[in-house]
Amino acid sequence: xxxxxxxxxxxxxxxxxxxxxxxxxxxxxxxxxxxxxxxxxxxxxxxxxxxxxxxxxxxxxxxxxxxxxxxxxxxxxxxxxxxxxxxxxxxxxxxxxxxxxxxxxxxxxxxxxxxxxxxxxxxxxxxxxxxxxxxxxxxxxxxxxxxxxxxxxxxxxxxxxxxxxxxxxxxxxxxxxxxxx
Numbered sequence: 001x002x003x004x005x006x007x008x009x010x011x012x013x014x015x016x017x018x019x020x021x022x023x024x025x026x027x028x029x030x031x032x033x034x035x036x037x038x039x040x041x042x043x044x045x046x047x048x049x050x051x052x053x054x055x056x057x058x059x060x061x062x063x064x065x066x067x068x069x070x071x072x073x074x075x076x077x078x079x080x081x082x083x084x085x086x087x088x089x090x091x092x093x094x095x096x097x098x099x100x101x102x103x104x105x106x107x108x109x110x111x112x113x114x115x116x117x118x119x120x121x122x123x124x125x126x127x128x129x130x131x132x133x134x135x136x137x138x139x140x141x142x143x144x145x146x147x148x149x150x151x152x153x154x155x156x157x158x159x160x161x162x163x164x165x166x167x168x169x170x171x172x173x174x175x176x177x178x179x180x181x
Contacts, residue, residue, distance in 0.1 A: 003114065004046060004113075004132050005134040005136060006116040006119075006134070006136065008117075008120075008135075008137050008150060009138050010137050010138065014150055014151065015147040016148060016150045017149075022142055026141070026170070030167040030168065030169075030171075030173075038113075042112065042115040045075050046079075046115070047116060048079070048080055049080070049084055052087070052092070056089035060090075076093075078095050078114070079095065081096060100129050100131060123135070128154075128155065134176070136176075137172070137174045137175075138171055138173055139171065141171065158178070159176040160176060161176055162177050163175035
C-alpha cells in the first residue's frame with residue numbers, strides 16, 4: 001500500500017513560497033541526499049495545478065539538469081485539479097471528481113511513496129481529509145518575512161514528530177505524521 005509523503009523547503013517563519021529566492025545558500029550534500037532519497041522512494045508524484053503548470057513547462061524544456069528532467073518526465077504523475085482539462089506532460093493523470101476516493105484508491109494500488117514537493121494548498125486539503133501520511137520539512141534558519149506560508153487559515157492538525165536531524169548548515173530535517181486523536 002502506498003503512502004502520500006509531502007516535502008517542503010520551509011523558512012523559520014513558515015514561508016514555503018519561492019524557495020529559489022532563499023533556499024540555495026543552505027544546500028549541501030546532506031540535503032542533496034535527503035532529496036535524492038525522496039526521489040528514489042517515489043512510486044509516483046502528486047501535485048496541485050499550480051505546481052503542475054510550473055514544473056511541466058520547466059522540466060520538459062530544460063537542459064539545466066538532464067538527469068532530474070529525465071527522472072521527472074519518466075515518473076508517474078498525478079495532478080489534483082478541478083480546472084485542468086487535460087495533462088500534456090508525459091505519464092500524467094488528472095484527478096478530479098471525488099478526489100478523496102480517487103486518492104484512497106491510488107494509495108491502495110501503489111506500492112511505495114506518492115511524493116509531493118510543494119503544493120501547500122493540496123497538502124492542507126490532504127491533512128483536512130486524513131489522506132496525508134507524512135509531512136517532511138527542511139526548516140531553513142532564515143526568516144523570510146513575506147510569502148505564502150504552509151499553514152494559513154487552517155484548522156488545528158495535531159502532528160507527531162517521528163524523525164529529526166540537524167544539518168551542518170543549521171537546516172532541520174523533520175518528519176511528522178498525523179497524531180492519533
